[in-house]
Amino acid sequence: MRGWQKYKTRETTEVVVGAVTGPLAAPRTLLLGQYNDEGRLQCVGRTTALARTASTAxxxxxxxxxxxxPWTGWSFSSGWGGETxxxxxxxxxxxxxxxxxxxRDASGRSRYAARLHRPPPAGR
Structure with missing residues (x-):
């Protein structure tokens, strides 16, 4: 008998927000980081476009x-060979x-944009 096997294609993780695209008063996307073993904040990806409620939150x-x-002097692109x-x-x-x-790509960055699950609670 053949059975179904389910493979996890997405996971939930916590990340540090290190930068935004768009104005600081209304960010469009968040650039995300995680600390490596040496304690350096490495860019691991960015979010999809934020909904207005998430941006406001x-x-x-x-x-x-x-x-x-930690990211001073870095440049970020929109994707593989994309615009800066x-x-x-x-x-x-x-x-x-x-x-x-x-x-993930060879450097550990997510190959696809992350989805903000929920904005953190106010005061966090």
């Missing part, structure tokens, strides 16, 4: 980066829960 929790942001993104670095303080595809 995170605005008060994002603060423009001070000097010494105009980003605003933010203090890496906000932790968000996202759904990501399990497929």
């Amino acid at each position: 995170v605005v008060g929790m994002l603060h423009r980066a001070r000097r010494g942001h 993104l105009d980003v605003t670095l933010v203090e890496p303080e906000l932790v968000a829960k996202v759904g990501v595809d399990v497929v």
Whole structure:
């Protein structure tokens, strides 16, 4: 008898928001990071376009980066050979829960955009 096998294609994980696209007062996407074994914040992907409610929910929790942001001088692209993104670095303080595809590239970044599961509660 043949049975079905289910393969997980997405997982939920926590990430640190390190930058945004769009204006800080109304972010379009979040650039996401995770700390590596050496304690460095590595970019692991970005979210899909934020719904207006999600964008509004995170605005008060994002603060423009001070000097010494771990991504200072980096450039980010929209994808494989895509255009360079105009980003605003933010203090890496906000932790968000996202759904990501399990497929990663050689550097460990998600090959597909993450979906913000829910904005963190206010005051977090």
